[in-house]
Every structure is written in C-alpha cells, then in structure tokens.
Amino acid sequence: MEAGEHALMSRAEERHWWYVGLRELLARLLPRAVRAPRPRVLDAGCGTGAQLRLVRDVLRPAYLGGFDTSAEALALARAKAPEADLYQSDVCAPEIRADGLDLVLSVDVIYVPGAARARPGLVRLAERLDRGGVMLLHLPAYRWLYSEHDLAVHGSERFTAREVGALLEGLGLRVERLTYRMCFLFPLVVLSRLPRLARPGGPARPVRSDLHEAPHPRVDAALLAALRAENAALLAGARLPFGSSVLALARKT
Incomplete structure (x- = not known):
C-alpha cells in the first residue's frame, strides 16, 4: 500500500458515504447471519479497524x-x-489464535x-x-473497473459474483448470500472510471487514491441516501445483478 494510505482510509472510514453505507449494511446483516449469542470473531485483514469496532458494538463477541x-x-x-486481539499476519498464510x-x-x-x-489461507480459516x-x-x-484506489492499495484482482461463489464453495462452505453491491450507483461508478479506461496504456502517473478527493457534503449525503435505499433492498433479500462490489456470505455445515 502506498505511504499514507492507511491514515487516509482511517479518516475516510469515519465519514465517507461509501464506508458509512457498507458499515450500516453489515450492522444489520451480521446479527441475522451469526447464530451464536456471544460469537468468536476474526477479521482477516482488519486494516485500520472499522469492522472490528462495528463487530464489537453489534455482536458483543466473546472473542474478537x-x-x-x-x-x-x-x-x-x-x-x-483496544480490547481486540490484534497481531501482524498475512491472509495467505494466517496465524489463527482462536x-x-x-x-x-x-x-x-x-x-x-x-x-x-489467498486460497491456502482461506482454507485454514474455513x-x-x-x-x-x-x-x-x-x-x-x-477487472475493467480497476481504479486509482486499487493502485494505491496494490490491489491485483477484481471479481465477479460467480468467481466469489465458486471460491467459497471450494472451501466446503454453503453459500447463503451472493450479490453485487453499488448497483443503484453503478452508472456513476462507470463514469468515474472513464478517464482511466480511455488511457489503459497511457504514461505512468503518481499514484493517488480516489479518497484524496472527498465529495462535497451535499453530494456525500445524496450518495449515502442512494446507498441506504440499496441496503434496504439487500436486507429485504434482493440479489442485485451487477455493481462495483461483491458481497458473499457462506456457512459451514
């Protein structure tokens, strides 16, 4: 990841519409999916801690x-x-303490x-x-939606829903939810990628994440409102046919 990107992401997670919308979706989805009253939870690639804090607040885990x-x-x-058990490890060959x-x-x-x-590490996690x-x-x-943010965090691959489902089934898990996200706002996402799509082999430029350019507060609020409408559809059971992200939930039987 490029220098300073973690600090930038940590700040963005607090207020940026994309992170807020994802967090609100997970806050409703996880309590429905997790059956244990005091679950044992591991965040594989926890980053700057937004999901850890969310899980702590909505699931009250016995182990985090x-x-x-x-x-x-x-x-x-x-x-x-601060109460989480945090340590340095890699999802490709993870240390698993619980x-x-x-x-x-x-x-x-x-x-x-x-x-x-990542697959050997996912096998161990499963x-x-x-x-x-x-x-x-x-x-x-x-893959064709590869962005400046992907470059900044050194992302190497983007996925289709079918690929993510096959990955989870290959771990011996039963897929219960598999859907795209950001469907309602997908045309805007594509428009934002057009400059990069127009210069696939263009000259190298300094890497600068999309997060450096925060939207105007009114724009941010409008985008979050659209994402909240989509979240409501997902929580009602909708499976969206396309989008800029894939969300999958699979259970061990």
Whole structure:
C-alpha cells in the first residue's frame, strides 16, 4: 500500500458515504447471519479497524481478533478497538489464535494478493470455523473497473459474483448470500472510471487514491441516501445483478 494510505482510509472510514453505507449494511446483516449469542470473531485483514469496532458494538463477541500485514494499520485499529486481539499476519498464510470461530470476515482484502495466493489461507480459516459459523467476503467487482484506489492499495484482482461463489464453495462452505453491491450507483461508478479506461496504456502517473478527493457534503449525503435505499433492498433479500462490489456470505455445515 502506498505511504499514507492507511491514515487516509482511517479518516475516510469515519465519514465517507461509501464506508458509512457498507458499515450500516453489515450492522444489520451480521446479527441475522451469526447464530451464536456471544460469537468468536476474526477479521482477516482488519486494516485500520472499522469492522472490528462495528463487530464489537453489534455482536458483543466473546472473542474478537484481527490481523493485518501492516503495523501502521494495526496501530490505527488498536485505537478503535483496544480490547481486540490484534497481531501482524498475512491472509495467505494466517496465524489463527482462536478455534471454534463463529464468524470470519474479510473486507476488500483478498483482491490484494489475488484469489490463487489467498486460497491456502482461506482454507485454514474455513477449517477453524465452528459448525454453523459463517465467512463473509466483500470484494471489488469487475477487472475493467480497476481504479486509482486499487493502485494505491496494490490491489491485483477484481471479481465477479460467480468467481466469489465458486471460491467459497471450494472451501466446503454453503453459500447463503451472493450479490453485487453499488448497483443503484453503478452508472456513476462507470463514469468515474472513464478517464482511466480511455488511457489503459497511457504514461505512468503518481499514484493517488480516489479518497484524496472527498465529495462535497451535499453530494456525500445524496450518495449515502442512494446507498441506504440499496441496503434496504439487500436486507429485504434482493440479489442485485451487477455493481462495483461483491458481497458473499457462506456457512459451514
């Protein structure tokens, strides 16, 4: 990841419409999916801690762990979830400090190393799930939507929903939810990518994440309102046919 990107993401997670919308969706979805009253939870690639804090607040886990390759990210995560068991590790070959996990979540992590490199680690994580436990993956969709943010965080792969479903089924898990996200706003996402699509082989430029350019507060509020409408549809059971992200939930039986 480019220097300073973790600090930028940590600030953006607090207020940017994209992060707020995802957090609000997970806050409603996870309590429905996780069966244990005091679950044991591991965030595989916890980044700067937004999901850790969310899980702590909505699930009240008996165990909350998280790992990341970045010491900078872990320092930011500790400030948000000081009670969590946080340590440096890699999703491709993870150290797993707890057994009988009820939830393993990984949000926009596997696309950095790519599915092939991450698969051995995912196998180990699935093995440590308790029966009835769930794995939640959230990943960027469609290779042709590769963005400046992907460059800044060194993302190597984007996915289709079918690819994510096949990945989870290959771990021996039963897929319960598989849908695209950001469907309602997809035309705007595509428009924002047009400059990059127009210069696929153009000259190299300094890498600058999309997050450096925060939208105007009114624009941010309008985008969040659209995302909240989409969240309501997803929580009602809708399966969206396209979007810029893939959300998948699979259970160990």
